[in-house]
Amino acid sequence: MSVLRVKEGLPRGVQGAADPRFGNVIRIFAGLFPGRRFGGGALVVYIDGKPVVDVWTGWSDRAGEVLWTANTGAMVFSATKGVAATVVHRLVDRGLLDYDTPVAEYWPDFGANGKADITVRDVLRHRSGLSHLKGVSKRDLLDHHLMEQRLAEAPADHLRGWPAYHALTFGWLISGVCRAVTGMGMRELFREEVARPLNTDGIHLGRPPADSPTKVAQILIPQHARPNPVFDFVAPRIAGLPFSGAFGAMYFPGIRSFVQGDIPFLDGEVPAANGVVTARGLAKMYAAIANGGEIDGTQFLSPAMAAGLVGTPKVRPDLNMMVPMPFHLGYHESPIPGLLKGFGHIGLGGTLGWADPATRSAFGFVHNRLLTAMVFDMGSFAGLARPMRNAITAARHHGAMTVPRYGATFRETEERSDAPKKRVAGRR
Template identity: 65%
Template sequence: MTDHNRERDEALPHGVQGAADRNFASTVRGFSKLFPGRRYGGGALVILQDGEPVVDVWTGYADRAGTQYWTADTGAMVFSATKGMASTVIHRLVDRGLIDYDRPVRAYWPEFAANGKSAVTVRQVMAHEAGLSQLNGVSKADLLDHLAMESRVAAAPVNSLLFGKSAYHALTYGWLLSGLARAVTGRGMRELFRSELAEPLGTDGVHLGRPPADAPTRAAQILVPQRRWPNHVFDFVAPRVAALNFSGAFGSMYFPGVMSLVQGETPFLDSEAPAVNGVATARGLARMYGAIANRGRLQGQEYLSERTVAALPGPPGLRPDRNLGVPLGFHLGYHSVPFGVMPGFGHVGLGGSVGWADPASGLAIGFVHNRLLTPMVLDMAAFVGLNRLIRSDVARALARGFEPVPDLGASPYEVSKSAAG
């Protein structure tokens, strides 16, 4: 694990650790300005061009008190950016012939046929078109039991108002994919994140839920308000609104006690919620999307087949999602951003952590941080401005030539070595 006091690259702004090609000075300065002090937390940014790392930097603090520095192996709970990771697990299984996008889910997971879902395909699930986004009155205890949630989504009826239309499955998406993956492999998503993502990518920085005690990756605390002021009217009305068929995003995300799961030591991290509770370093995200942006290969090794990668970009999203109201163009588990704001595809998480691939240019990005609902109310949009700097610096690097930076952070094999020692 990298120590904060390790010798710093003198080309980096004060307080920023890591390494960056000289062409990316504007990007790194922009990144550093997102974390101006202790109360703004910390984060990391990794950029790969043609599969080679050209930026790997981090700064700020990993705890709410502002006493623990962010390090090379600090990870963040990346919320919905987890969906991109879970989707990549499925694509790896497709590559091995274990799953076909256009076959019904019940062909692999017979229990899923319940309540008239026998024709719902894997592709429809991965496009958020299965009509299964609503939580339908789950309790916090239910939600923390991933096996119960897999059974619950398998038994649920489709919402006829949403089926066949893009309607973001904010939480249920993860259990739909984990139930499918378990049916064909016999293994849960926490294990599959290690065997299908972290290990072949050569990084420890990809976990579902809290990293094990012997893992180099440490989850940063989430900067979120810790006090809860009771609102008895809201607490009475909210469950009833969420239960309505037309409750939209609220019905797909709300359950009693939702805020408590990201407060304190983040109880959410001790469950398996493959739509939202991934813990990733920027490096882990960037390496995964780096393979996707580089025709399925990373550092000379095939990670996904070129055929599978070629099918991942979807058509431009011009129709608003029924739950989000934004045309994000969901396709095979990733989304685009309309109007060319961010070419390529990937997945953004609540607060603004993001993993992104642009196969047309060979660019891949991982950006993670631990700030949520703080004085920087535009956290979700902060990356859009940073992306503009990245694109400008990439163009400069391609014109002038660039030098890859060293591989930083721990690999999963360092864990097994330390355990053996």
């Protein structure tokens, strides 16, 4: 039995390599991208800190002319939150933050309007009562300093203390507290605290620099801009209501145009939504967590920290999403009980990164579809879940086969930090 490779066991059009016990998983994965109008994607699986699947297929552009490559990254929407949470855990690990300390002790401005007792843990669990956007514009969303300031000045709402998904504000809350103790914005922290120690170029916040090996796939979504006067009139009014739920947490005028064309959304720092990652970079991050905090000889997180990320959250409806979103320290468990073991974060469109410390396994699944004829995109991974579990069990039992290392390693890129740096003590 040998590793599956191009023309040696992998389905037609699939590049990379895989342990042969994942053959059925790869066939299902390939079937998700049946033609040019269905884009492309990548799947990477780790066991015991070693890559056992690293495959990619399809096209990275809307015209179906540019093939997905080993260094194609996708904007992964809310799967970005898992990377942002990992930044926090790295800082906690070094004693720069503490989960149960009020945010205002690090970021004094945040204590305004009765928020002095909201802790870092509350923010990570989506319980700070600051989920709604409250009338922000597209211009506002691209100004992360302004968004941090608005949240620092705002009062918490009636959802304070209750699980209510902070779809976009989560990222600026995290960046505000991390900036306070490091002097760095989240774009730089993604690179310094995650990409660098993992030695991968495949983790960015926002658009990668022009000289980066990681190239962003175009998002597949209709490109027309036909106005809808009724929706445009009603939507902001509904979003502004106190009980607007997920709509109030996600909607802003011009939201669709942000992911069309050249994806203007990538030009800001939105640490809850506009991460650009390769499946390889995302999987490697979760692989370190699942492997006791260690990967490739680097102690990415301490063993105690990695073990503490396995939570026991109560499964209850999220008051914004109205479905179970069992969060623990910035990651969530499977919204569908039993579908996946472990924890991670899913993103709009169905991309996700995941860790299962019980089997010391992890995976990253990314693609560039958002609204296509493949209407089940958000749940597309569901068909891979059971075959994936079976393959991981078989590979662990018989001895997993490591595949070659693909994709670019970490490289310095042009800095775009807009704040003075503080020295971060204890960097590994």
